[in-house]
Amino acid sequence: MYYVSTRDNHVKMTAAQAIAQGLSRDGGLLTPCEIPKLTEEALGSMVGMSYQQRAVAIMKLFLEEFTTEELESFANRAYERFDDPRVAPIREVDSATQCLELWHGPTSAFKDMALQMLPYLLSASLVKTEEEKTVCILVATSGDTGKAALEGFRDVERTKILVFYPKDGVSSIQGLQMQTQEGENVGVCAVYGNFDDAQTGVKLIFSDEQLRKNLEERGFFLSSANSINWGRVLPQLVYYVSAYCDLLKAGRIKLGEPMNVCVPTGNFGNILAAFYAKEMGVPVGKLICASNNNNVLTDFIRTGVYDRNRTFYTTMSPSMDILVSSNLERLLYTLAGQDDALVKSYMESLNRDGRYEIRGDLKEQLGDLFYAGFCDDAQTQTVIREMWESHGYLIDPHTAVAFDVLQQYRQETGDDRVTLVVSTASPFKFCDSVLGALGVSHFAVGTAILEQLTALTGETAPAPLAGLKNKTVRFNDSVSKSQMTDVVLDMLK
């Protein structure tokens, strides 16, 4: 199987090349040319497997030039640092509402699911492609990706990692997590502006030919750990397949019976993985796309018009404060039957006018597959409080957005099918919002806020967050968007 650019089908690569390179030179996303199928028997046979074994079975289908032994060793090491042996446990809210907790990794957000795996995939890809240079991973983060990538790549040989985050777009705990990052090959820098500014800055660096040559002479090349890298999306397919197996095992569904999936969405990476799992043959019913006030995807799914020309809101679910959802491009490519010219023209008009409108047949498919809704901050807080009071379940603001949109979906459609609600972060990552939702108005300063949430709820903070108080701040710089190139050059001297 090979990988192609969503903007040019002539660009063809192996999996290792696609993972090593991250993004196609034409700006397109490298995407498998076909989605392998899982039969019902194959699915059923995974019920008795561990998470790691399921990961090997699924990833092998997409990574032909990787051996099973390689993938086994990656999977065993990648999920070692998780605080739950099931890796991605499901918590039952009620029999029709099953919450998939994706935040048991070292940085307490779902990004660990992929970013603990990506360094192994990437290192092996560099060997397979006979790359001699050192890779520098550049990341623009809305908060969680940066920390997860730093933890994944820290002290990985022949890699450097540099993370840019929006100065005022991350929670205090998220900021501290990054500023205290350990490792010899890491760099962290704040950018004035919002996530889109940081992401645009990184995209400009990637397209800067002169900089590329300059870095090559210094023995470096740039790659990405953003969810545009296929090596990020693939490990995310695994937990949808795995969750389906777990629901089968628990007797919550029968083989072949569909589950809905409800995902709090930003860059469209997580929900895209659910779409691909459905394409593979996992019985997935509706894909429910949950947004916060930055509801560009809600409008898109409802109308077929993608329009980023709108107010940007800073919300209490910052990892979804995004106006350009990069991974949507892969969905369009697949829905349009790999029509690269069409995708290219949409992306050109997005760049030029900030908007595009998809063809009628694509709109129809989109409407059949997806439901979309959004939830503002006030309602997010209400959901956090209600979930705590009625179920004793403490959830973070991103997860609360998903629960609210699921509620909207059920009210609108009456569909009461089993739904997998994806929980993307530990509530302890967003203590101030969660405390506020529970009626607290005076917040402890710094890491003491973790203890404040514990005192109120009796829940314990994940160990890596609790350990933050003993760490020293190593990175405190802030730059403007135009200075980001200098930061790269400075790090790769």
Ligand SMILES: *Cc1c(COP(=O)(O)O)cnc(C)c1O
């Ligand atoms: C990244 C993130 C999201 C959004 O995921 P996408 O793949 O960008 O759609 C949602 N919640 C949390 C906590 C995240 O870190």
